[in-house]
Amino acid sequence: xxxxxxxxxxxxxxxxxxxxxxxxxxxxxxxxxxxxxxxxxxxxxxxxxxxxxxxxxxxxxxxxxxxxxxxxxxxxxxxxxxxxxxxxxxxxxxxxxxxxxxxxxxxxxxxxxxxxxxxxxxxxxxxxxxxxxxxxxxxxxxxxxxxxxxxxxxxxxxxxxxxxxxxxxxxxxxxxxxxxxxxxxxxxxxxxxxxxxxxxxxxxxxxxxxxxxxxxxxxxxxxxxxxxxxxxxxxxxxxxxxxxxxxxxxxxxxxxxxxxxxxxxxxxxxxxxxxxxxxxxxxxxxxxxxxxxxxxxxxxxxxxxxxxxxxxxxxxxxxxxxxxxxxxxxxxxxxxxxxxxxxxxxxxxxx
Numbered sequence: 001x002x003x004x005x006x007x008x009x010x011x012x013x014x015x016x017x018x019x020x021x022x023x024x025x026x027x028x029x030x031x032x033x034x035x036x037x038x039x040x041x042x043x044x045x046x047x048x049x050x051x052x053x054x055x056x057x058x059x060x061x062x063x064x065x066x067x068x069x070x071x072x073x074x075x076x077x078x079x080x081x082x083x084x085x086x087x088x089x090x091x092x093x094x095x096x097x098x099x100x101x102x103x104x105x106x107x108x109x110x111x112x113x114x115x116x117x118x119x120x121x122x123x124x125x126x127x128x129x130x131x132x133x134x135x136x137x138x139x140x141x142x143x144x145x146x147x148x149x150x151x152x153x154x155x156x157x158x159x160x161x162x163x164x165x166x167x168x169x170x171x172x173x174x175x176x177x178x179x180x181x182x183x184x185x186x187x188x189x190x191x192x193x194x195x196x197x198x199x200x201x202x203x204x205x206x207x208x209x210x211x212x213x214x215x216x217x218x219x220x221x222x223x224x225x226x227x228x229x230x231x232x233x234x235x236x237x238x239x240x241x242x243x244x245x246x247x248x249x250x251x252x253x254x255x256x257x258x259x260x261x262x263x264x265x266x267x268x269x270x271x272x273x274x275x276x277x278x279x280x281x282x283x284x285x286x287x288x289x290x291x292x293x294x295x296x297x298x299x300x301x302x303x304x305x306x307x308x309x310x311x312x313x314x315x316x317x318x319x320x321x322x323x324x325x326x327x328x329x330x331x332x333x334x335x336x337x338x339x340x341x342x343x344x345x346x347x348x349x350x351x
Contacts, residue, residue: 001143001172001173001174001175001176001180001184002143002147002172002173002176002177002180002184002187003143003169003170003171003172003173004140004142004143004146004164004165004168004169004170004171004173005035005037005038005039005169005170006143006187006191006192007143007144007146007147007150007173007177008039008108008146008147008150008164009034009038009039009040009041009042009043009191010147010177010179010180010191010205010206010208011146011147011148011150011151011154012024012039012040012043012071012150012154013042013043013203013205013208014151014208014209014210015069015071015150015151015154016043016044016045017205017208018210019069019151019154019155020069021045021069021070021071021154022045022063022068022069022070023045023047023063023068023070023071024040024043024045024046024047024070024071024073025046025047025048025049025056025059025060025070025071025072025073026040026048026049026056026072026073026074026075027048027049027050027051027056027073027074027075028048028075029046029047029048029049029073030046030047030048031046031048031198032193032198032199034046034193035073036075036076036110037110037164037166037169038192038193039073039108039164039169040073041191041192041193041203042191042193042201042202042203053074053079053080053082053083054082054083054086056072056073056074056083057072057074057083057086057087057090057107058086059072060072060090060105060107061086061089061090061093061103061105063105064102064103064104064105064159065093065101065103068104069104069105069154070105070106071105071106071107071108071154072105072106072107072108073107073108073109074107074108074109075109075110076109076110076117076120076121076123076166077109077110077111077123077124077125077163078120078121078122078123080109080125081128084128084132087107087129087132087135087161088132088134090103090105090134090135090159091132091133091134091135091159092134093134094134094158094159095133095134102157102158103157103158103159104156104157104158105159105160106150106153106154106156106159106160106161106162107159107160107161107162108150108161108162108163108164109125109161109162109163109164110164110165110166110169111123111124111125111126111139111163111164111165111166111233112124112165112166112167112233112234112284112333113167113284113316113322113329113332113333114165114166114167114168114234114329114333115166115167116324116326116329117166117322118321118322118323118324119320119321119322119323119324120321121166122321122322122329122332122333123321123322124283124284124285124286124316125163125285126139126163126232126233126261126283126285126291127285127286127289127290127291129161129163129261130261130262130291130294131289134158134159135159135160135161135262136153136156136158136159136160136161136215136216136260136262136263137160137161137163137260137261137262138152138153138160138161138162138163138215138259138260138261139162139163139164139165139232139233139258139259139260139261140164140165140168140213140233140259141165141168141221141232141233141234141236141237141257141259142171142173142174142175142236143171143172143173143175143177144173144174144175144176144177144211145213145257145259146164147177147178147211148211148212148213149162149213149215149259149260150162151210151211151212151213152212152213152214152215153215155212156215160215163233163261165233165234167234168233168234168237171237172184177206177208177211178208178209178210178211179206179207179208179209180206180208181206187206190203190204190205190206191203191204191205191206213259215260215263216260216263216264216265217259217260217265217268218256218257218258218259218260218264218265218268218269219256219257219259219268220254220255220256220257220268220272221236221240221255221256221257222240222243222253222254222255223252223254224243224252224253224254224255224276225252225254225275225276226251226252226253226276226278226347227251227253227254227276227278227279227280227343227346227347228253228254228256228269228272228273228275228276228278228279228280229242229243229253229254229255229256229279229280229282229339229343230256230258230269230272230279230280230281230282230292230295231255231256231257231258231281231282231283232257232258232259232261232283233283233284234284235282235283235284235334235339236255236257238282238334238335238336238339239253239255239282239339239343240255241336242336242339242340242343243255243343245336245340246340246343246344246347249344251343251344251347251348253343253347254272254275254276256268256269256272261291264295266298269295269299270302270303273299273303273306273307274303274306277306277307277308277309277351278307278308278309278311278346278347278349279296279299279307279311279312279346280311280312280313280314280339280342280343280346281293281295281296281311281312281313281314282313282314282315282334282339282342283314283315283316283334284315284316284333284334285315285316286315286316286317286318286319287313287315287316287317287318288318290313290315292313292314292315293313296311296312296313299311308349308351309346309349309350309351310349311346312342312345312346314334314338314339314342315334316332316333316334317331317332317333319332
């Protein structure tokens with residue numbers, strides 16, 4: 001089975017061949033590295049930009065205005081913050097011209113902790129990105145969804161922010177990408193660059209086919225009756241593991257993977273909350289002005305009289321960064337034990 005980085009790479013290769021992708025670029029995105037996580041290795045339109053995040057976003061903006069379909073990468077989301085004004089301008093463009101122009105661009109960037117990347121390689125970006133209207137925002141938790149969401153982003157006629165949970169980029173899937181060979185060693189020989197000299201290497205892409213995950217549609221990844229857990233990205237796996245532990249105690253958690261942060265599948269969330277009467281929102285961004293706070297507020301506003309317990313938020317600590325030492329990282333962003341504790345409290349709180 002492909003891992004998430006390979007799935008993203010195959011989706012981009014499909015985009016080059018079938019969806020009109022014209023440029024895939026960013027720091028170390030082109031040869032020989034093919035991206036710091038190898039998600040752009042072997043792509044024919046991939047090229048290396050200067051070390052200039054504002055230039056990367058500005059170039060993508062200009063290419064899209066000129067009718068191209070670029071994919072720009074910011075190497076880590078920790079370095080995207082100096083581009084916020086340009087991201088805001090990109091989001092304004094289609095609205096500001098009353099729909100006269102489209103802006104078909106995708107920006108992708110790795111997000112979150114989980115790899116002990118310390119203060120400059122561990123930030124989340126979902127809270128700030130969801131404050132910037134005009135963009136669609138997605139974050140996969142599995143390779144198959146990573147492929148399908150990237151295909152959806154490449155088809156879209158306006159900006160999509162593709163958040164890659166860096167702790168999952170080497171995680172293998174449980175479903176084959178359409179066209180992927182069943183043997184993972186065969187896939188690796190076809191699309192993974194060899195060590196050493198790569199100057200003559202070219203990938204042999206599988207016979208990839210269209211597979212699109214609709215932006216704005218979440219999915220229930222575990223059925224449950226006692227409490228709803230709403231999450232995305234890396235914390236889908238953490239929450240599923242917590243739910244399996246709680247099931248041994250007789251607590252059945254329904255786990256929802258949003259997949260898309262804007263637009264988001266509120267109907268799916270509402271249906272689950274009405275089923276369980278209880279909800280916990282889970283992510284690893286800092287707790288103040290967190291995207292989960294918005295969801296929690298909306299749950300209270302719209303479902304107050306249908307809730308059997310107060311909604312809860314599990315989020316990262318409100319600290320400037322994540323420390324390098326494992327104990328610092330583990331105490332800065334939610335771990336499985338934290339998710340278990342809050343879900344247990346929500347499930348057992350008297351109605």
